[in-house]
Amino acid sequence: MTQSDSRPSPLPLLVLGRGTDLHTERGVECPGDLPAPSDPGLVERARAAKAALGDQVFVLGHHYQRDEVIEFADVTGDSFKLAKDAAARPDAPYIVFCGVHFMAESADILTSDEQTVILPDLAAGCSMADMAAIRQVEDAWDDLVEAGVADRTIPVTYMNSSAAIKAFTGRHGGTICTSSNARTALTWALDQAGEGGKVLFLPDQHLGRNTYVRDLGGELDGCVVFDPHKPMGGLTRQELEDATMILWRGHCSVHGRFSLAAVEQARREIPDVKVIVHPECQHEVVEAADEVGSTEKIIKTIAAAPAGTKWVVGTELNLVRRLAAQFPEQQISFLEKNVCYCSTMNRIDLPHLVWTLESLVAGRVVNPIRVDPDVAHHARVALDQMLALPGETHRD
Numbered sequence: 001m002t003q004s005d006s007r008p009s010p011l012p013l014l015v016l017g018r019g020t021d022l023h024t025e026r027g028v029e030c031p032g033d034l035p036a037p038s039d040p041g042l043v044e045r046a047r048a049a050k051a052a053l054g055d056q057v058f059v060l061g062h063h064y065q066r067d068e069v070i071e072f073a074d075v076t077g078d079s080f081k082l083a084k085d086a087a088a089r090p091d092a093p094y095i096v097f098c099g100v101h102f103m104a105e106s107a108d109i110l111t112s113d114e115q116t117v118i119l120p121d122l123a124a125g126c127s128m129a130d131m132a133a134i135r136q137v138e139d140a141w142d143d144l145v146e147a148g149v150a151d152r153t154i155p156v157t158y159m160n161s162s163a164a165i166k167a168f169t170g171r172h173g174g175t176i177c178t179s180s181n182a183r184t185a186l187t188w189a190l191d192q193a194g195e196g197g198k199v200l201f202l203p204d205q206h207l208g209r210n211t212y213v214r215d216l217g218g219e220l221d222g223c224v225v226f227d228p229h230k231p232m233g234g235l236t237r238q239e240l241e242d243a244t245m246i247l248w249r250g251h252c253s254v255h256g257r258f259s260l261a262a263v264e265q266a267r268r269e270i271p272d273v274k275v276i277v278h279p280e281c282q283h284e285v286v287e288a289a290d291e292v293g294s295t296e297k298i299i300k301t302i303a304a305a306p307a308g309t310k311w312v313v314g315t316e317l318n319l320v321r322r323l324a325a326q327f328p329e330q331q332i333s334f335l336e337k338n339v340c341y342c343s344t345m346n347r348i349d350l351p352h353l354v355w356t357l358e359s360l361v362a363g364r365v366v367n368p369i370r371v372d373p374d375v376a377h378h379a380r381v382a383l384d385q386m387l388a389l390p391g392e393t394h395r396d
């Protein structure tokens with residue numbers, strides 16, 4: 001056992017926008033003078049700066065971004081699609097990533113050394129990615145070695161993780177997955193692990209559990225949760241030995257809040273409603289839903305549904321509101337009134353985008369995201385493994 005309970009928490013909370021830890025997803029200071037949010041000329045300034053930059057800049061917008069930001073995105077998508085979109089534009093020297101920190105890191109890993117990836121607000125982290133710090137994960141691996149199961153364990157790491165965790169995955173023969181291809185990734189990893197083999201699934205316990213039980217037909221009691229704040233993850237050697245899925249104790253602070261009660265209430269209040277949720281939701285919510293899928297799948301499912309279909313959607317609110325506006329022929333509502341926007345995604349706003357673009361026009365690169373070359377190399381190994389999964393392109 002390498003962890004000590006007396007040690008201070010390795011993840012002290014930082015107030016968003018304060019602090020200077022660039023090695024995690026946590027908030028850091030914005031180094032510039034932002035335009036005032038009340039400036040009525042912001043839209044025009046963003047348009048003018050983007051026009052002045054022309055092909056020099058490529059703006060990526062994640063589906064969970066605000067409308068005011070999406071309006072200036074050259075492409076929209078989920079994290080993996082956007083990283084691939086960035087890699088497909090080697091002619092653009094500047095990639096402005098309107099998303100969160102781990103996404104910008106992945107884009108930096110997948111783009112050339114000549115390109116610079118920029119995150120308009122460095123405080124745009126991801127609480128889920130922050131739930132797995134590299135030192136914790138390395139300690140956990142030491143625990144698996146001590147328990148005698150590491151040589152039969154393959155790490156599978158969700159895209160929503162720091163570059164350091166992706167590199168750990170590459171070093172240990174594992175793969176990255178997305179919410180779209182988790183089933184294929186898990187099938188591959190269990191095959192690699194062999195008889196009595198295991199997967200260490202990082203950092204989202206819900207995606208790992210839902211994929212294993214729902215998609216692969218595994219048993220719930222084949223899953224254990226590894227708590228990095230407890231000695232040996234709070235597990236006995238026998239529990240680790242018996243488990244097939246060792247799930248990291250992490251979750252999305254948005255999707256993890258959707259409840260079974262909200263699904264039941266929607267079914268009571270809206271006759272013939274269809275419930276569609278993201279696989280980062282808790283297992284009982286996913287089990288109660290009609291459809292489960294990544295953001296790309298949610299969009300395509302609703303787009304393909306007949307007019308008049310009633311949907312209750314369990315994913316980030318910006319996307320659900322945009323879907324409701326885009327598909328007025330459908331009745332689309334948000335699953336849970338008490339769940340709010342992803343606060344870190346919402347850090348990227350028009351003032352930050354204007355500041356980023358106008359700085360580029362003035363010849364200044366602000367907030368570049370540069371992954372350490374050794375980390376990038378091993379993270380790339382794990383990302384390439386994902387791309388090489390059998391029969392796998394980026395399904396949605």
Ligand code: SF4
Nearest residue numbers: 126127128252254342
């Ligand atoms: S929605 Fe969840 S997983 Fe996505 S960036 Fe926000 S906290 Fe992270």
